[in-house]
Amino acid sequence: MSRAWMQRAKLFVLAAALGVPFAAACAASNADSNTSDGGTVSTGTDASTSADGAVVCTGSVGEGVPALQTVCGGVCVSYATDPKNCGGCGNVCPEGTVCAWGHCGKNCPIGQVPCGQTCSTLAFDSDNCGSCGTQCAKGLSCHNGSCGCATGLTYCNSACVDRKKDPSNCGACGNVCAPGARCVDGACEACPAGQDICNPGPSARCSDFKTSPVDCGSCDNACEADEICSNGTCSCGPALTKCGTACVNTKFDAANCGACGNSCSSGKCQNGQCN
Known part of the structure; x- marks a missing residue:
């Protein structure tokens, strides 16, 4: 398959995943073509002939979906949806499967496409983002067929981070706060006098080890519910x-x-x- 065809096919799949009915697209494709004895789809109304006699495919497979037909054996076929020419001339899908984006697979609900033996929503599937087999990198998720970070997060060094809170990427990727400082609203900030930082990272907090009931004497040394922290020691009131x-x-x-x-x-x- 040519690179141009693959790009056009990807548009078809994304349109289907985002709400263009897959069944309607297939029906439109079938309505514009007939099957010849050789198992290929004849030109029907989706083809014309150029001056040199070559077959030229036109038309579309559904409302709002680009034309995806290709000449195969002198006639027009859709590598994207034709189960007898799925992904290439003469590639017949097994019985009980359908052809979607040039891959044979399960007959999936509207809005999903078959990827291997599973049905996928390509717009939001991080293992099949935009196309079958396209996996998002570690830390990324799939949004509208593209890998990226969730709203409010930025991709920094193979991870999605909150630059307002992350002391390793405070305000900008790679901006590391000094030891003992935390990141507040994208700016590095030291703890007030008499306090120490606990849980360095996006959830960092400043604590007074002498009086903090959750960090009594040291980070994460929590007193019991009926105790108080006095001079860094948990004791009864x-x-x-x-x-x-x-x-x-x-x-x-x-x-x-x-x-x-x-x-x-x-x-x-x-x-x-x-x-």
């Missing part, structure tokens, strides 16, 4: 005592009345005394 894994008020806790483990049989504790 005022008037509470650590008994096992819980912070309790020994003045009123019947299971730890006056001291950890002192259980009141009555189930009542008042000012550290069982009642």
